[in-house]
Amino acid sequence: MKTILITSVALAALTLAGCASPTAADRSGTDPSSATSLTSCGMPLTVSAPPERAVTLEQGATEVMLALGLQDRMVGTSYLTDAVAPEWRKAYDDVPVLADQYPTTEQLREAEPDFVYSMRASAFASEAAGSRQELVDLGVPAYLSANDCEDPALVPDEVGFDAILDEVTDIARVFGVDQRGRDLVAEQRDTLEQVTAAASDTRKPSVAWLYSSVNGAPVVAGGNGLADTMGRVAGATNAFEDLDAQWGETSWDEIAQRDPDVIVVADLSRGLPGDSADDKIAQLRSDAVTKGLSAVRDDHLVAVPATELDPSVRSIDALQTVSTALTAYAEERR
Structure with a gap:
C-alpha cells in the first residue's frame, strides 16, 4: 500500500509539472x-x-491575500x-x-497555480x-x-506579531504590492x-x-503560543503559562484551582456541540465546578473568533479585543 501511495503522488506531481511548464516557459523572457x-x-x-494564479490552502493565508486586495490574483482557496x-x-x-478542507494534489493541479501559500505545514x-x-x-x-514550519527547529521561539507582519511584507513583495x-x-x-501603552495600567x-x-x-x-504572547503584550499573565504547549488539555478542576481573573473564550463556527462562545459560556455558568470562578461570577468572559487566536492577519483584532477587556477589568478594580 505504501508503494502505491508514493507512486500516486509522483504521478500527480508529474501531471502538475505538465500544467506548470507552460507558465514557466511563458516567463522565460521576463526581466x-x-x-x-x-x-x-x-x-x-x-x-x-x-x-497571477495563486492558490491559498487554508483560511489564514486566504485572509492575508484578501487584506492585501489580491483576490483578483487567486484561482483557488480552501479550508x-x-x-x-x-x-x-x-x-x-x-x-x-x-475543497472543503485541504485540496488534493490533483485538485491543486487542476487550478494550474503559479504560487501556493499556506500558514499550516x-x-x-x-x-x-x-x-x-x-x-x-x-x-x-x-x-x-x-x-508553522515543517521543521519545528525553524519555528521562532516566540509565536508573535513580528513574524506575522514579516509575512505580510513577504507576500506584498511577491505580488508587487509593496505599498499595500x-x-x-x-x-x-x-x-x-x-x-502596549495601555498594558501598564492593567495590573x-x-x-x-x-x-x-x-x-x-x-x-x-x-506558554508556547500566540495567545500567551497576546496576554503579555496586553498586560496579563497566562494562568497556564507552565503548560508546555501552544494549546493543551487540562481539567475543569485545575481551572477552578487557578481561578483566573478573566477567561477568553474562543468562538468556533464549525458547528460542533460546545464550539460556540455562547455554548462555552453557558457551560461555565451552569457547571458546578466552574460557576463559582471569579471570572464567571464577575462576568469577565471575553469572546474572540477562534481564527483570530491562530497567527494571522486577524490576530491583531483579538489582541485589541482582549486589551479593551483588560483595561475595563482594571478600571473596575480601581
Whole structure:
C-alpha cells in the first residue's frame, strides 16, 4: 500500500509539472529584475514575476491575500475554519473554493497555480496538496508561514506579531504590492503600540484562554503560543503559562484551582456541540465546578473568533479585543 501511495503522488506531481511548464516557459523572457527571491521556512524561493494564479490552502493565508486586495490574483482557496471576516467576505465569494478542507494534489493541479501559500505545514502533507519541495521542483513557489514550519527547529521561539507582519511584507513583495503591505503593517503596528501603552495600567490580571473541549477536557493556551504572547503584550499573565504547549488539555478542576481573573473564550463556527462562545459560556455558568470562578461570577468572559487566536492577519483584532477587556477589568478594580 505504501508503494502505491508514493507512486500516486509522483504521478500527480508529474501531471502538475505538465500544467506548470507552460507558465514557466511563458516567463522565460521576463526581466530578471522583476524576480523576487526569499526564504520560507528554510526553503529558498524565486518568484520570477508577480503571480497571477495563486492558490491559498487554508483560511489564514486566504485572509492575508484578501487584506492585501489580491483576490483578483487567486484561482483557488480552501479550508475555512471560521467565518471570513465581514470586510473581506464579498471578495472571498469571488474566489473558487477547491475543497472543503485541504485540496488534493490533483485538485491543486487542476487550478494550474503559479504560487501556493499556506500558514499550516499540514497543508503540504502527501495526502493533502503534496510537499513544498515537489511544487518548487515543478517551478511553483510554495510559501509557508514561519510560525508553522515543517521543521519545528525553524519555528521562532516566540509565536508573535513580528513574524506575522514579516509575512505580510513577504507576500506584498511577491505580488508587487509593496505599498499595500507597508500600509497594512503600519496600521497593525500602530495598534500594537496602543495596546502596549495601555498594558501598564492593567495590573496584570491572570487570564485563561479556553479554546475547546475534547471528550469533556478543556483545551487551554499554554506558554508556547500566540495567545500567551497576546496576554503579555496586553498586560496579563497566562494562568497556564507552565503548560508546555501552544494549546493543551487540562481539567475543569485545575481551572477552578487557578481561578483566573478573566477567561477568553474562543468562538468556533464549525458547528460542533460546545464550539460556540455562547455554548462555552453557558457551560461555565451552569457547571458546578466552574460557576463559582471569579471570572464567571464577575462576568469577565471575553469572546474572540477562534481564527483570530491562530497567527494571522486577524490576530491583531483579538489582541485589541482582549486589551479593551483588560483595561475595563482594571478600571473596575480601581
